[in-house]
Amino acid sequence: MRNPTAAGLGPTSRGCHDGDMSTSTPPLPGDERAARTAPTREQVRRWRRYLADERAEGAVYRHLASRREGEEREILLGLADAERRHEQHWRDLLGDQVGRPGKGALRTRLLGWLARTFGGVFVLALAQNAEARSSYADDADATDAMAADERVHGEVVRALATRGRARMSGTFRAAVFGANDGLVSNLALVLGVGATGVPAGTVLVTGVAGLLAGALSMAAGEYVSVRSQRELLEASIPDADAHESIPALDVDANELALVYRARGMAPAEAEEHAAGVMARMLAGHGMPAADVAHAYEEIGNGWSAALSSFGFFASGALIPILPYLFGLSGLPAIGVAAGLVGIALLGTGAVVGVLSGAPPLRRALRQLGIGYGAAAVTYGLGLAFGTTMV
Incomplete structure (x- = not known):
């Protein structure tokens, strides 16, 4: 207080x-009030x-x-x-x-x-x-x-x-994290290979191969993941024709309650729900259809998810090889690649920070540190292998 x-x-x-x-x-003496x-x-x-x-x-x-x-x-x-x-x-x-x-x-x-x-x-x-x-x-x-x-x-x-x-759509989140994966993995690959002292053409080919391999791997993984979720959902959807048997059930036994108990309802709740369904069916109102369209929409389409993941990863993985595409080689190419990726990492980190309600600058610097840390390790290994080969 x-x-x-x-x-x-x-x-x-x-x-x-x-x-x-x-x-x-409250009233105060003149000097104190002033x-x-x-x-x-x-x-x-x-x-x-x-x-x-x-x-x-x-x-x-x-x-x-x-x-x-x-x-x-x-x-x-x-x-x-x-x-x-x-x-x-x-x-x-x-x-x-x-x-x-x-x-x-x-x-x-x-x-x-x-x-x-x-x-x-x-x-x-x-x-x-x-x-x-x-x-x-x-x-x-x-x-x-x-x-x-x-x-x-x-x-x-x-x-x-x-x-x-x-x-927020899962596509946007996939864009941020897919691009970040492409940035870090391909920068690490390009710096590791470039540190060995191989020609710039070899580094470029390696970077392109890393881009394609990573993007295809992401696409395949996303496709399998989405398809598996849809198949699990399909196996869990109630039989659309099962409600046709409800009018023929024994009203006293009411085995329909067992269905709802199997789906997780408490016995009393299942009995009450089953009685309501029976009453609606006997009154001719029909059985309400299971609403699974929203669940399918949340999961998405396997091919769409695969293409999105491919594009997002490739967009990030392209940045580290840009200097080599424009003819740079050696340390200048490595420096430019690291700088471009650093800017992109700061951007993706800031976006993650904003979405999570955390300070964007702190998340951006964390993303930059992680990305540069992975690249530094592979660069050091490339230097070690390059010296050994010499």
């Missing part, structure tokens, strides 16, 4: 941002910064809401309203020193541009991080309610981002 005295600079008293200015500050009500220059600067950030964050939520419908739109507009209340708190504190409208922090303005331009789970994940960085809990001029609001906002945005991640 922050010190009420420290936070009691006129309008800063708890609840004053609702507009009740008459009881916010000391409390006169904000310092540093406070004015900080309050103006907070005001600008709250205005920018509210705009982010309104932009995101404009791209959605139904419940999510209402939730985002509710967050925007909360930011407006926080904005009013700083306006009340500043009074006639509110000054010209500020632009907000650079990261908040960037977030606003992303919300206007793209929207989607990426912006929600970044907004989640922005809410987590709030300093209201340690600022005596912010109310306890405002600090609590920011913590709750973080959880609301986290839940919305989780919905978005769940809706």
Whole structure:
């Protein structure tokens, strides 16, 4: 709990941002009241910064809401309203020193541009991080309610981002991770072979072979995986014609309940469910068909998954061999290949960070470290084999 005295600079008293200015500050001697009500220059600067950030964050939520419908739109507009209340708190504190409208922090303005331009789970994940960085809990001029609001906002945005991640297609995730596999594996292969001192043409052929081998392996693995899942699903789907036998069942024995018990229902629940099904069938309403279309859609098509995996892996594996395609050789080719792959690894790592709600820079550097670590090992082995062969 922050010190009420420290936070009691006129309008800063708890609840004053609702507009009740008459009881916010008790009568005080003139000098003491003036000391409390006169904000310092540093406070004015900080309050103006907070005001600008709250205005920018509210705009982010309104932009995101404009791209959605139904419940999510209402939730985002509710967050925007909360930011407006926080904005009013700083306006009340500043009074006639509110000054010209500020632009907000650079990261908040960037977030606003992303919300206007793209929207989607990426912006929600970044907004989640922005809410987590709030300093209201340690600022005596912010109310306890405002600090609590920011913590709750973080959880609301986290839940919305989780919905978005769940809706995100597996194809996009496969793009990120497939490309990353191609980057790391082919860079390691190219550097390992190049370190032995073989001609640039040999390195290029090796890189192309690694690209094809890895992409084909990924495609085959994805095809087998998807086909296996579909076959398992098909084996688990109830017989579409079995419901035709339901009217002939012995109503008293009602063996239909055994079907639902075998599918995991408790005995009492199975009996109740079976009785309901029997009643519908005897009334002529028919048996509701099993809804498996969604499950098939989630798994996807085997050939589509295979082609996607091939393309994603190949796109990443192509980057390390680009210098050799353009005629470079030796250390310059190795350096350019490592640099290009490093940039790509930073990009894929940042995307993974955003999707996971983690700091993008940290994940980008982790991805870079892992990729360069694998490449360094194979490069060292290539140097060792090259020296041995000499």
